[in-house]
Amino acid sequence: MNSFSKLGVQESITKAIKRIGWDEPTPVQATAIPIGLTGKDLLVQAQTGTGKTGTFGSIILSRIGSGYNTPSALIITPTRELAIQVAEELTKMAFYSGHRCIAIYGGTSIERQAAELKKGTDIVVGTPGRLKDLLEKKALRISKVSIAVLDEADRMLDMGFAKDLDYILHWLPKKRQNMMFSATMPDEVKNLALNKMKEPEELLVSKDEIVLDLIDQRYMVADKDMKKDALCTIFDKERKKTIVFMKMKHRCTQLGRKMKNTGYNVDILHGDIAQARRERVIRDFMDDNIDILIATDVAARGLDIDDVGLVINYDMTDPETYVHRIGRTGRAGKKGVAYTFVLDENEEKSLRRIARVNNVEIVKTE
Numbered sequence: 294m295n296s297f298s299k300l301g302v303q304e305s306i307t308k309a310i311k312r313i314g315w316d317e318p319t320p321v322q323a324t325a326i327p328i329g330l331t332g333k334d335l336l337v338q339a340q341t342g343t344g345k346t347g348t349f350g351s352i353i354l355s356r357i358g359s360g361y362n363t364p365s366a367l368i369i370t371p372t373r374e375l376a377i378q379v380a381e382e383l384t385k386m387a388f389y390s391g392h393r394c395i396a397i398y399g400g401t402s403i404e405r406q407a408a409e410l411k412k413g414t415d416i417v418v419g420t421p422g423r424l425k426d427l428l429e430k431k432a433l434r435i436s437k438v439s440i441a442v443l444d445e446a447d448r449m450l451d452m453g454f455a456k457d458l459d460y461i462l463h464w465l466p467k468k469r470q471n472m473m474f475s476a477t478m479p480d481e482v483k484n485l486a487l488n489k490m491k492e493p494e495e496l497l498v499s500k501d502e503i504v505l506d507l508i509d510q511r512y513m514v515a516d517k518d519m520k521k522d523a524l525c526t527i528f529d530k531e532r533k534k535t536i537v538f539m540k541m542k543h544r545c546t547q548l549g550r551k552m553k554n555t556g557y558n559v560d561i562l563h564g565d566i567a568q569a570r571r572e573r574v575i576r577d578f579m580d581d582n583i584d585i586l587i588a589t590d591v592a593a594r595g596l597d598i599d600d601v602g603l604v605i606n607y608d609m610t611d612p613e614t615y616v617h618r619i620g621r622t623g624r625a626g627k628k629g630v631a632y633t634f635v636l637d638e639n640e641e642k643s644l645r646r647i648a649r650v651n652n653v654e655i656v657k658t659e
Contacts, residue, residue, distance in 0.1 A: 300326045303355040305389040310347075313385055319344035324496055326351050334493035335472040336486050345474045346382045349442045352472070353416065354383070356440060359392040362413040363434050368442040369461065371449045373398035373420060374540075375611045378590070379444065380418045392416060397433070399423045407432035421449060421457035428464055438465050445612070446475040446482050451646070455481070462489055476612070476650045505616075507623035510655040512633040512644055520634050521551055524605060527632055528557070528585060533602025534578075537587045538618045540608040548607070549587050562588040590614055606633040609640045612647045632658075 296317050297307045318326070321343040329335050329352035339345055349368070357365040370376045380396035387394065397406050397419030403426060410417070410433055417424075417433070427433035441462070443449065449458060471490045475482050486493060515523045528535055539545045542563040549561040560574045560583045577583045579598055590610070601622045610618065615633075622629025633655070635641045648655045 297322075297326075297351065300351070301330045301355070302326060302351045303390070306351060306354045306386055309386050309388040309390070310351075312388060315347065319347070321345060321496075322348045322351065328494050328496075329470075329472060330355060332356070332470050334470060334490045335496065336490065336493040337472070337474045337496045338478045339474060339476065339496075345444065346379050347386070349444070349472050349474070350379075350383045350386045353440050353442070354387055354390055354392055356470075357392070357415060359387075359390055359415050360413075361415055361437070363437045364414055364417045365437060366416045366440040366442070367424075367435055367438045367461075367465070368416065368418040368444060369421060369424065369449070369458065370418060370444045371420065371452055371454070372611055373400060374614075375444065376418045376420055378611070378614065380416075383416060383418070394418060397423050397427065399426075403427065403430075403432075421454040421461065424461050425457045428461065435461075435464050436466060438469060440470045440472070441465055443471075443473045443475075443485075446473050446485060447477045447479060448612070448646075450479075450481045450485070455485075458485070505619075505623070505651055505653050507628050508619055509628065509630045510619065510633075510648075510653060511631070511658045512635055512641075512655050513658050514636075514641065515634045516636060520607060521548065523634065524552075524607065525555065525557070527605065528603070531603045531630060533630070534581070534598075534600055535585045535603040535605065536601055536618075536621050537585060537605045537607050538610070539587060539589055540610070542589055544608075545587050545589055552585065552587070557585055558583055559585040559587060562586060564589065590618070600627070602627075602629055604629065604631040606631070609633065609635055609643060612650055615647050616651065 297310050300318060321337065321339045325335055325337055325348045353366045368379060370379055376396045376398045380394050383394045392415040394416040395409050395414045397417055399420060399422050407427060424433065473486055513523060524537065542565055545561050545563045549559055552559045560577065562571060562574055578586045604619050604622045606618055619631035622631060633644060635644055644655060
């Protein structure tokens with residue numbers, strides 16, 4: 294029997310989880326899923342990188358039906374990137390169950406998103422501002438939502454979304470299950486839980502497997518034109534098995550081509566690469582036939598390689614993905630190095646927050 298089945302997760306979801314490649318539940322999943330499946334409210338303080346999406350995803354997909362016109366579950370996230378990531382993860386988990394999931398966020402056509410919602414969906418994942426806009430336009434109806442999730446609640450309050458959250462939650466049915474996940478538990482988060490949740494089960498879950506103390510974390514300010522040269526300089530200095538993380542598939546391909554033309558032994562991984570080639574690239578990387586692997590986050594999921602000595606965040610990302618990325622090094626008791634390139638003051642500020650949340654030092658280098 295699959296380990297997730299023992300927690301009470303529906304069979305179609307455990308089948309998809311096996312397909313994704315998750316073998317064992319993380320501590321947060323093992324603790325929270327059985328409680329969440331009973332319908333109780335959950336207030337979970339967990340560091341980033343602990344499997345939170347898999348936790349609330351397993352609960353939601355096991356507890357709601359599929360094929361409805363209006364959403365049965367609403368997940369609120371602080372950023373566009375996290376909304377997309379969560380929606381992608383839940384879509385994979387719903388591979389056999391048929392649940393439909395839509396990501397809603399700013400910076401793109403609100404009319405197109407309204408049209409997508411009109412087609413019907415089971416789960417909506419969105420950022421506070423855009424969710425509020427769609428509610429005001431009556432393009433989003435959440436009167437049938439039975440499960441609401443606030444992911445990275447502390448970060449949303451830090452970003453000034455308190456009023457938007459209050460507005461959105463006001464439109465939800467009184468009778469619903471609430472789940473709130475937060476890396477820290479300041480008074481603002483506690484007050485939000487007190488006002489919006491019903492006798493929640495409170496859980497504190499420590500980080501699993503990723504030992505940040507073993508990773509020397511550094512960052513440098515580099516504009517788009519400087520990044521490739523900075524990457525070459527770092528690799529020439531470190532000379533370790535390296536994974537470079539990027540957000541976009543086409544930029545991953547472009548950088549791979551440039552690095553090869555410069556004489557580096559590199560290959561790439563992204564979602565458009567055929568499975569047979571993906572397996573060959575991973576095997577070559579494990580066998581040291583490749584020095585540098587340039588990958589997108591989605592393509593790199595499931596990689597389990599113990600001797601990666603260097604991780605480079607070519608593009609800045611959200612806190613949870615950051616920990617997943619750098620967690621590719623510093624494994625099996627070995628020390629590792631992680632560099633992050635930041636474009637500007639805003640990205641530098643985001644990185645400082647990641648350092649604060651994870652209680653680590655990320656040192657600026659030239």
